[in-house]
Amino acid sequence: MDRFEAMSVLLAVVEAGSLSAGARRLHTPLATVSRKVADLEKHLGVRLVLRTRRGLAVTEEGRAFVAASRRILEELDAAERQANGDYSALRGGLHVTAPIAFGERHLLPIALEFLKEQPDINLRLSLVDRQLSLADEHVDVALRIGHLADSALIATRVGTVRRVICASPDYLARRGVPRRPDDLAQHDGISFQGFATAPEWRYRRDGAAFAVEPRYKLAVNTTEAAIQAALAGIGIIRVLSYQISDQLRSGALQELLTEFAPEPLPVNVVHGPADPLPLKVRCFLDWIGPRLRAQMAR
Numbered sequence: 001m002d003r004f005e006a007m008s009v010l011l012a013v014v015e016a017g018s019l020s021a022g023a024r025r026l027h028t029p030l031a032t033v034s035r036k037v038a039d040l041e042k043h044l045g046v047r048l049v050l051r052t053r054r055g056l057a058v059t060e061e062g063r064a065f066v067a068a069s070r071r072i073l074e075e076l077d078a079a080e081r082q083a084n085g086d087y088s089a090l091r092g093g094l095h096v097t098a099p100i101a102f103g104e105r106h107l108l109p110i111a112l113e114f115l116k117e118q119p120d121i122n123l124r125l126s127l128v129d130r131q132l133s134l135a136d137e138h139v140d141v142a143l144r145i146g147h148l149a150d151s152a153l154i155a156t157r158v159g160t161v162r163r164v165i166c167a168s169p170d171y172l173a174r175r176g177v178p179r180r181p182d183d184l185a186q187h188d189g190i191s192f193q194g195f196a197t198a199p200e201w202r203y204r205r206d207g208a209a210f211a212v213e214p215r216y217k218l219a220v221n222t223t224e225a226a227i228q229a230a231l232a233g234i235g236i237i238r239v240l241s242y243q244i245s246d247q248l249r250s251g252a253l254q255e256l257l258t259e260f261a262p263e264p265l266p267v268n269v270v271h272g273p274a275d276p277l278p279l280k281v282r283c284f285l286d287w288i289g290p291r292l293r294a295q296m297a298r
Contacts, residue, residue, distance in 0.1 A: 004076065006040040007069035009033055010048060014066050015136070018055045074135065091120035094280055098143035101223065101243045102161075102267075103127040107143060110291045114284060121280055129223065134272050140281050141288075142270050145240065153270045156289060159296030160264035162241040166253040170233040178236075181212040181260055188235035189214030192226040227253075240265070267296065 013022030013033065023033040041048050048062035058066065098107045104127065115123055126132060132139050134153065148155055171188075178184050217235045220226050223243055230237045231252055247253040269289060271281060 001039050001043055003040075003043075004073065006036050006043075007073055009036045010040060011066060011069055011073070013037060013049065013056065014058055014062075019051075070135070090118050090280055090283055092278075092280055093122045093124060094141070094284060095124045095126065095137070095139045096141045096143075096284070097126040097128065097132045097137075097139050099145060100127045100129050102143065102145065102240075105242060105245075106292060106295050107288070110288050110295075114287045117287075118280075118283070121284075134270070140271060140278075141284060143292075144268050144270055146265050148266075148268060148270070152273050154273055155268040155270045156285070157266055157268050158289060158292040159267045161267060161296075162264045163238060163262055164241050164244065164248075165236060165238045165256045165261075166230065166244060166248065167236040167256060168231055168233045168252065169254055171230075171235065172254060174233070178256055181257060184212050184214040184236065187214040188217035190226045190229045190235045190237045191216045191219040192221060192223055192237075267292075 009022070009026065009028075012025050013019055016022040016025050019034050019037070020030055023030040026033065037049065044061075044065070046061040046065075047059050048065055050057045050059060096107075096111065097103075103125065108125065108127075111123060111125060115121065126137075126139070131144065132142065134140075134142060144155070145161060175187060178187060214236050218226075218229050220229065223239060226237050227239065227244055227247070229235070231247065236256070244253055248255060269285065269292070271277070271285065274281075
């Protein structure tokens, strides 16, 4: 039995949530995947996973073995990349992630210029409004908006973004302009979830933070849907400044309660604590850092 292959199969099954989903991810027949997991369990003498009506349940022994397998395979991958020159040559794949709107507006143009300068690098850019795990998703570099939780990740700040309350001129003409945060309790709001750093309805008054929310008229699960609803005059939204910069500039949305705005949120570029850091990652960080700072300063 190839134990490294068996570990890879088990990880795929656990991450996918079922044997069949793992087989699809691996492009391998279900019978083969099932046999490899069974062979691994027989070799170890323990049950690693259990089939249930809801999918797959990982046993206590399975959770420990999955964590160890992930660590071993990552170390093996790093050793192989170092041996073939991946740490000292500008070539190979690079996986980068960022929030959708920020990535499209700020990161993508910079990344495209990087690819023109480095023809031997292949870039995978995952634009998603949720935080991907760098270890689990094999991400080299991530752009994070908001205060970072304590972790082993290395972070470099490239700027800040403001939290903005806004509404359409049509809505404000019908319902009036809120002058203080307390006025929002009498207004309609648009709620959205799905973004890792969705702005809270928080304000500053005499140095202290407090929260007031409007009544929710509409709840959606994407930022873009919330913005479209605000443009249609449905209610008030709170978003991040870069998400509606064009609408504010054109007057399609009007910013509110600016004097009560909370402190801006930090924007960081983060990467894992690899030592040595692969040359392609270090080069990409050196490329995007000053360019992102310049863009955000403007």
